[in-house]
Amino acid sequence: MSDLETKKQGGLGYLLDLASSYYKSKVLFVSTDLGIFSVLLRARKDVQTIAREIKLERRPVEMLLNACVSLGLLEKKEGLYSNSSTAEMFLVKGKPMYVGEAFQVLDRRSYKLWDRLKEAVKTNTPQAYLEGKGDLFEEMTKNKEEMHAFFRGLHALAYWPASSLARIFDFTPYRHLLDVGGGSGAYSIALVKRHAHLNATILDLPPVCKIAQENIAKENLSHRISTLPGDFFKDDFPKGVDIILFSNLLHDWEEKKIEHLLKKTFEVLPSKGGVIISDMVLSNDGTEPLYAALMSLTLLLDTHGGSNYTEEQYTRWLDGAGFREISVKPLSGPNGIVTGTKP
Known part of the structure; x- marks a missing residue:
């Protein structure tokens, strides 16, 4: 059975997971931005230590850490949290394969842009830089900080x-x-x-x-x-x-x-x-691969x-x-x- 056939037969559970998928991406973006994976570099720490190091209260930090465990980004054993192998390689700032800056671009720019998907589909027009009405790349090069962040993210990916x-x-x-x-x-x-x-x-x-x-x-x-x-x-x-x-x-x-x-x-x-x-x-x-099909919609929004x-x-x-x-x-x-x- 193909992945597509499995999804068609997934029923309500599949639809609920699909409807809440943005929860997962936001957990990834926020955890990376707060530096959670960086403070766990080659370490196992309890929630109180992590909360203290990132200067936040225990309650929300524990919720976020447990969500990261559920998503396979962190591991939890005897009350101590540690990075998964994936997080250790890609989500620790300063490491050669760090992709956090790419995720910051997605969070700051693309995440909000996708809120205008219906308008893009209805009008067949890009929704980026509506104020400037300019080309994506022309407008981006006007903002040096955004351009550098964009290309740093692309470089890692x-x-x-x-x-x-x-x-x-x-x-x-x-x-x-x-x-x-x-x-x-x-x-x-x-x-x-x-x-x-x-x-x-x-x-x-x-x-x-x-x-x-x-x-x-x-x-x-x-x-x-x-x-x-x-x-x-x-x-x-x-x-x-x-x-x-x-x-x-x-x-x-x-x-x-x-x-x-x-x-x-x-x-x-x-x-x-x-x-x-x-x-x-x-x-x-x-229709396949899935990510390529979804990225076409990003290009509808952007170009x-x-x-x-x-x-x-x-x-x-x-x-x-x-x-x-x-x-x-x-x-x-x-x-x-x-x-x-x-x-």
Whole structure:
């Protein structure tokens, strides 16, 4: 029986769990923001100690801790709480895999935005930045603090799909990667660290390139990864690259703009040059994976025309641009890659 069939037969219990799912996410957001997982780093503590360390009263802290235990985020034994292995790896501030800043973005921004889902569905218009009436990315770059928080969160979340791509794709034939809309630089960093022969250029908006440069410098990779400030729709792609990557980018745009970018890609690449689309790839009926289907609604709320797309759509667009040897492979979680080669 498939997951979908199980859910259909779940009855009222399933509906109640679905209706209260936001309880769970809020427990995760609040516990992370309060630093509960950080104070439990490699430690077992009672509720009174934890409450004292985060400077709050015992009663609400105990309720929150017990909810975290129920969700598998904490463990409780003989009245002492400790982090689960997942919380210890991802929810302790300062650790390499810390994703708390991504959750802060979700809590502060996306959580409230989803309250306008009905309006977005009724009007087919994005609900972000209603006051400014501007494009999501144009408006975000006006707010330096929000932009930095947004890209710090994305940088942490991109680690797993970027590392998976570095492992499963054969970069041996290629020497210079163009990372279009490369954001924080997470993908370029992961790829050049694993493949010593590969260099990369990140093409993105000027304020975003500054963030990428900071991350590149932290990894001591400034001699192998450069940034190119610009507008990837309006500006020409640089010559001399032999593989072009779109990571978590094309989902922000409508079909015509995607076709435009893929045609630009085909034109600049040499023969045997490659293209990689790394994104959440939907099944051809558009219903799975679940997270990818839900993220399409986030894109409805956030963008003008964005959506997660299916294997068939990406394949058709690459074929229409002239690419051959097109293939689709899974990455980590709901992510996948669609690749093609210029004849």
